[in-house]
Amino acid sequence: AQSVTQLGSHVSVSEGALVLLRCNYSSSVPPYLFWYVQYPNQGLQLLLKYTTGATLVKGINGFEAEFKKSETSFHLTKPSAHMSDAAEYFCAVFMLDDKIIFGKGTRLHILP
């Protein structure tokens, strides 16, 4: 079965430090990949997506992710964390059966 694995249900980083949220997928073909962010009491907002072409994808709020086929990974990074980045982040894969599979989510905590 296709799946998405996010390593770490909680990640804490200091304000100004590098943010790295990990996502690995299992797929026999290159999928379409997404990162979403969810703030408290809100729905999901698309941060960025990989569909085709350049493997380094830039998104909103200074986030970017790199698609690495050999590692089946799509990790999310941001050079310098801001207090407003505290939220839950979801990696998702759009599969050939026409469904989107979400990872369990990683809650990002920003330490002052």
Next chain:
Amino acid sequence: KAGVTQTPRYLIKTRGQQVTLSCSPISGHRSVSWYQQTPGQGLQFLFEYFSETQRNKGNFPGRFSGRQFSNSRSEMNVSTLELGDSALYLCASSLRDTSYNEQFFGPGTRLTVL
């Protein structure tokens, strides 16, 4: 353009009751998908409607049903509520004009079953 709206935002029901949730997609979007979000299971796909027809469905019991109207608004119904149905129910709309179905989410309806 207005975003995806969901009503009501919060709902409290008791076991055995039924509930109907509503979702209005972004104007022009013909696809509406529903998801259940719980702390234990995360986000799980319920079903997708496109042009009033169910296009896809997840692995949920028949107590969960939905429909879509000609104006693309969608409703989701859960009958004979169980405690485990307590969750945040998210609706997402899409143009369905690309091969990867980019979805835009509403704020969700928080359902509590007592």
